[in-house]
Amino acid sequence: MLEKPDIQDELIAACLHDEYGLSVAELTFLPLGLDEDSVVYRVVAGDEPPYFLKLRRGRFDEINVAFPKLLADQGVAHVMAPLAAKTGQLWSRLGDFNTILYPYVEGKDGYAVALSDQAWVDFGRVLKTVHTAAVPPTLAPYFPREEYSAQARESVKSFIAHLGEYADGDLVAAQLAGFLNLKREEILDLVGRCERLAQALQAQCPEFTVCHSDLHAGNLLIDADGKFYIVDWDELIMAPKERDLMFIGGGQMGGWRTLQEEALLFYQGYGQTAVDTTALAYYRYERIIQDIAAFSEQIFLTEEGGEDREQALVYLKSVFLPGGVLKIAYISDRTLIEG
Numbered sequence: 001m002l003e004k005p006d007i008q009d010e011l012i013a014a015c016l017h018d019e020y021g022l023s024v025a026e027l028t029f030l031p032l033g034l035d036e037d038s039v040v041y042r043v044v045a046g047d048e049p050p051y052f053l054k055l056r057r058g059r060f061d062e063i064n065v066a067f068p069k070l071l072a073d074q075g076v077a078h079v080m081a082p083l084a085a086k087t088g089q090l091w092s093r094l095g096d097f098n099t100i101l102y103p104y105v106e107g108k109d110g111y112a113v114a115l116s117d118q119a120w121v122d123f124g125r126v127l128k129t130v131h132t133a134a135v136p137p138t139l140a141p142y143f144p145r146e147e148y149s150a151q152a153r154e155s156v157k158s159f160i161a162h163l164g165e166y167a168d169g170d171l172v173a174a175q176l177a178g179f180l181n182l183k184r185e186e187i188l189d190l191v192g193r194c195e196r197l198a199q200a201l202q203a204q205c206p207e208f209t210v211c212h213s214d215l216h217a218g219n220l221l222i223d224a225d226g227k228f229y230i231v232d233w234d235e236l237i238m239a240p241k242e243r244d245l246m247f248i249g250g251g252q253m254g255g256w257r258t259l260q261e262e263a264l265l266f267y268q269g270y271g272q273t274a275v276d277t278t279a280l281a282y283y284r285y286e287r288i289i290q291d292i293a294a295f296s297e298q299i300f301l302t303e304e305g306g307e308d309r310e311q312a313l314v315y316l317k318s319v320f321l322p323g324g325v326l327k328i329a330y331i332s333d334r335t336l337i338e339g
Contacts, residue, residue: 004029005039007055011094016043016053019085019092020101027053032109036298036308038234039097042104050104051083055097056234063142065090065100067210068233071133078126080105080221080229105229110217114256116226117265123220123228124269131209131241146208146239148198152286153191155293159300160184166300172309176299176316180292183320187292190326193333194289197282201240206276211243212236217254242279250284250332251325259328277334284329288319 013024026044037058043051065082069090072081082090083101092099107113115123135143159166160180167177180187212219213235221229237243248266249259257265267273295312303309319326 004031005055007039007095007097012041012053012055012099015092015094015099016045016101019087019099020083021086022048022051031307038232043101052102052104054100054102055094056100057097060091060098061142061144061236062090063139064233064236066139066142067135067236068230070136070139071130076126076129078122078227078229080231105221105223107221107223107229110220110222110228110254113222114254115220115222115228119222119226119228120257120262120265121269124266124271126230126269127212127215127244127266128270130212131244133210135210143210143236143238146237146243148202148282150195150198152290152293153195156187156191156289156296159293159296160187169300170303172313173299173303176296176313179313179317180296186320190285191289193335194282194285197278197285197333197335200278201282204276204278206240206279208238209241210236211239211241213239213243215244215247216252240276240279241273242276243283245275246280246283246287249328251323251328277332281329281333281335284325284332288326288329291319292316 009027012027016022016024022043022045024043024045026042028042030040030042032040037056039055039057041053041055043053045051068079069081071079080102083103084090085092085101090100163177163181163184166173168174169177212230212233214232215230219230219232221231223229247253249263251259253262295316298312299309318324321327
């Protein structure tokens with residue numbers, strides 16, 4: 001969220017005192033990310049090292065904090081794990097939000113700072129650890145499982161069918177309606193391709209593993225020494241490994257290297273593995289469709305969050321640039337090549 005929400009700092013400080021025993025001296029809103037359901041702050045409490053506070057609205061699954069904590073406890077140093085409240089829970093509540101507290105790491109994300117060659121190799125090694133992690137029986141039932149849901153595809157088709165109703169909205173909504181109308185046929189073709197690949201994967205029943213599922217450059221935090229941390233585990237799921245691997249060479253890792261260089265370095269750490277091109281193309285298509293659906297909802301269905309909405313429009317348009325993620329998804333789709 002790029003704009004500070006209407007939550008009194010005093011309420012946040014009181015929550016941190018009651019739940020974590022912190023006497024807050026300084027609370028600073030951080031305008032990070034495009035997720036309108038997540039708010040983040042830097043917290044200073046006395047002489048202690050600072051903390052990173054995340055307020056998460058909407059759906060919350062305990063597994064999203066329990067699993068990264070498990071990895072960190074097992075010595076996976078590149079995983080950002082939450083701190084326990086006084087109750088022992090890894091989260092608490094504040095109104096409509098779940099509060100999650102982390103150690104604060106001074107750094108920048110992977111869009112602002114490039115991973116070193118060695119960090120890319122380490123990234124591959126860490127993700128292989130995630131994908132091969134043994135999930136305790138106490139946690140396994142809490143993992144969502146991939147269903148190749150048509151929800152985002154149906155949402156996009158609905159928005160496309162009703163563009164005329166949004167054209168008279170505010171300036172951002174009118175601009176988005178005009179842009180989506182211009183791309184109407186391309187978007188509907190994209191949805192159709194994604195639906196066919198989803199059906200193919202459902203018939204194949206590929207092996208599932210633990211997936212972070214949101215491993216773009218914005219969720220890699222890199223400190224001044226070049227060490228990286230994988231953050232934002234809100235979308236954990238049991239799914240084919242390609243749900244994560246689609247980001248490697250997929251145009252969402254900051255553009256510091258060629259797509260081929262990304263893959264070469266990453267797989268040095270991850271190791272040799274057979275990559276299902278059907279799953280890879282599906283997830284790249286589906287990610288684009290999810291973004292179109294989410295940003296359309298954010299822009300068409302509310303006029304709140306001015307800067308967030310404007311940035312969402314910029315990002316959505318970038319998807320369709322000549323070298324953008326949609327072009328990369330087309331290249332990875334073997335059905336286009338073979339057809």
